[in-house]
Amino acid sequence: MNPYEASKKTESLCRLAPVIPVLVVDDANIAQPLAEALIKGGLTVLEVTLRTPSALQVISEMAKVQGGVVGAGTITKASDVTDAINAGAQFGVSPGSTDDILEACEQKKLPILPGAATSSEIMKLFNLGFSVQKFFPAEAVGGQSALKAIGGPLPHVKFCPTGGITYQNAKSYLQLQNTLCVGGSWVAPKNLIENKDWHGITNLAKAASEILN
Numbered sequence: 370m371n372p373y374e375a376s377k378k379t380e381s382l383c384r385l386a387p388v389i390p391v392l393v394v395d396d397a398n399i400a401q402p403l404a405e406a407l408i409k410g411g412l413t414v415l416e417v418t419l420r421t422p423s424a425l426q427v428i429s430e431m432a433k434v435q436g437g438v439v440g441a442g443t444i445t446k447a448s449d450v451t452d453a454i455n456a457g458a459q460f461g462v463s464p465g466s467t468d469d470i471l472e473a474c475e476q477k478k479l480p481i482l483p484g485a486a487t488s489s490e491i492m493k494l495f496n497l498g499f500s501v502q503k504f505f506p507a508e509a510v511g512g513q514s515a516l517k518a519i520g521g522p523l524p525h526v527k528f529c530p531t532g533g534i535t536y537q538n539a540k541s542y543l544q545l546q547n548t549l550c551v552g553g554s555w556v557a558p559k560n561l562i563e564n565k566d567w568h569g570i571t572n573l574a575k576a577a578s579e580i581l582n
Contacts, residue, residue, distance in 0.1 A: 372498030378480035383549035400430035406567035410574020432457030447473035508533025520547040
């Protein structure tokens with residue numbers, strides 16, 4: 370899958386819901402009910418970060434839940450691409466981008482949302498064919514004002530900003546012309562996951578899915 374095809378795929382995913390949950394899950398046993406709760410609330414695209422020992426198993430379990438699209442986040446090396454695909458991930462997300470990761474995604478046909486934080490990084494990815502990118506860490510590098518400014522000289526690049534996104538500031542990002550969706554962890558907070566409060570998570574997901582209404 371070349372970068373142009375990958376960007377078409379990631380753009381279609383980014384348009385499915387305004388928020389992509391960024392999930393850090395330690396226990397694979399709660400993967401399916403967590404996914405079900407988020408999907409029930411209207412958030413159908415799920416990013417499981419590769420930050421825990423059980424992350425790949427979590428992806429495998431969530432991939433079994435109907436109605437959702439599960440991807441692997443925090444891809445930082447080429448081997449993560451193979452591991453993610455083997456676990457059942459349908460897309461990948463990286464905090465930055467390296468030649469090794471991009472080449473592995475192309476060879477393995479995994480749609481990737483590559484991370485960028487500066488105009489130079491964004492331009493390099495766009496020139497390679499990636500017209501849809503992750504803007505990270507969004508709040509730390511200037512937030513909505515930075516992303517709006519980038520849209521001036523680079524209007525053809527669309528983004529999924531993540532990093533410091535909350536329910537309170539998400540709408541301001543989503544109102545930007547170059548933002549397709551945002552990524553955030555607030556829809557599945559640690560305390561609700563630990564308490565297995567699936568109803569509470571569904572309510573947060575529902576509020577996020579209707580954030581532009």
